[in-house]
Amino acid sequence: MRQPQRVESPTQLPQQVTIWEVGPRDGLQNEKSIVDLETKAEFVRRLLAAGLPIVEATSFVHPKWVPQLADAKELMEGLINGFGTGTGPSSTTGPTRGARELPVLVPNERGLDRALELGLKHIAIFGSATETFANKNLNRSLDEQFAMFEPTVLRAREAGMDVRAYVSMCFGDPWEGDVPVDQVVSVGKRLFDLGASQLSLGDTIGVGTAGHVKRLLGAFGEAGLAVENLAVHFHDTYGQALANAYAALEAGVTTFDASAGGLGGCPYAESATGNLATEDLVWMLHGLGVETGVDLEALVTTSRWMAGKLGRPSPSRVVTALG
Numbered sequence: 001m002r003q004p005q006r007v008e009s010p011t012q013l014p015q016q017v018t019i020w021e022v023g024p025r026d027g028l029q030n031e032k033s034i035v036d037l038e039t040k041a042e043f044v045r046r047l048l049a050a051g052l053p054i055v056e057a058t059s060f061v062h063p064k065w066v067p068q069l070a071d072a073k074e075l076m077e078g079l080i081n082g083f084g085t086g087t088g089p090s091s092t093t094g095p096t097r098g099a100r101e102l103p104v105l106v107p108n109e110r111g112l113d114r115a116l117e118l119g120l121k122h123i124a125i126f127g128s129a130t131e132t133f134a135n136k137n138l139n140r141s142l143d144e145q146f147a148m149f150e151p152t153v154l155r156a157r158e159a160g161m162d163v164r165a166y167v168s169m170c171f172g173d174p175w176e177g178d179v180p181v182d183q184v185v186s187v188g189k190r191l192f193d194l195g196a197s198q199l200s201l202g203d204t205i206g207v208g209t210a211g212h213v214k215r216l217l218g219a220f221g222e223a224g225l226a227v228e229n230l231a232v233h234f235h236d237t238y239g240q241a242l243a244n245a246y247a248a249l250e251a252g253v254t255t256f257d258a259s260a261g262g263l264g265g266c267p268y269a270e271s272a273t274g275n276l277a278t279e280d281l282v283w284m285l286h287g288l289g290v291e292t293g294v295d296l297e298a299l300v301t302t303s304r305w306m307a308g309k310l311g312r313p314s315p316s317r318v319v320t321a322l323g
């Protein structure tokens, strides 16, 4: 399969980055039809086999809020302990990888209890930078969300878990419009200070542009957050995700969220479309000589397989070009 020509940038860039794959969670949470357990497990297994170091697998949210991921317990049980022969998908029999490489979304203590019961080691809480989205996505006010997250993070840390914190609507909100940088920094810092090891800055509806990305990253730096603790999470609604990723790379970011085949969106933010496609990100990074550890061919094959299961072509430009 064709690979990008490696031509290093004259500007200083990180030599190696971590791609945080969100396809099974952010991608599949938004599918109209519910993907079966066997396909989900196979998807995660293939992504790990393609060299993705972290695969966000599912969400321990209320099953009525996100019915697409209501099988979170069964999926994680099988992925961590192995699907016993005859009781689960034969192709995924046997344990896949350690629990730290398979984070799950957890909004509250109830979700944490479910994760602890399974011995999971890595969770992600997800806050909102705006009042309206906190209400729509979490059924909480902006302030109430912290009261929900605080004991969740505390107990997760006591149990030895890694905790990531997302902050959504960092670049614009469908109901409130522009979101001031100061507001995003204040909410993001508050979420991080609960005890997270990483803060992922979400452009939930994909409206951000490259200058805005640099401005926001700079503002977090001024507020005392090291760039090593920041990740970026771009949706591609306005076709800006790859340019925004490059801007973040130039600013020193080394963790990039992406979704295989460009799947994704948020069911509680109508204007959100798919995430930055992992293949498009990998093509750019490998072209720049930045290491990811990802096998592009295995990844493209996985996204084509998933597109077949979903019955529509992948929106990823690289998947299409290599088809």
Ligand code: HMG
Residues within 6 Å of the ligand: 026, 029, 059, 060, 061, 062, 063, 065, 066, 105, 107, 108, 110, 111, 112, 114, 126, 137, 138, 139, 166, 167, 168, 169, 201, 202, 203, 204, 233, 235, 265, 266, 267, 268
């Ligand atoms: P609520 O209705 O306010 O919940 O929902 P509650 O605390 O009032 O509890 C009501 C009932 O739900 C109780 O049961 C709880 O036990 C149960 P009852 O006593 O009535 O029988 N319950 C649960 N059950 C299972 N698992 C749980 C759970 N929590 C409560 N975790 C809640 C509040 C947060 C639960 C709800 O709003 C929710 O689940 N929201 C999730 C929405 C979501 O998943 N959105 C998509 C992910 S975010 C995203 O995509 C953005 C991101 O990608 C970044 C970006 O792009 O910006 C991360």
Ligand code: MG
Residues within 6 Å of the ligand: 026, 202, 204, 233, 235, 265, 266
């Ligand atoms: Mg998202």
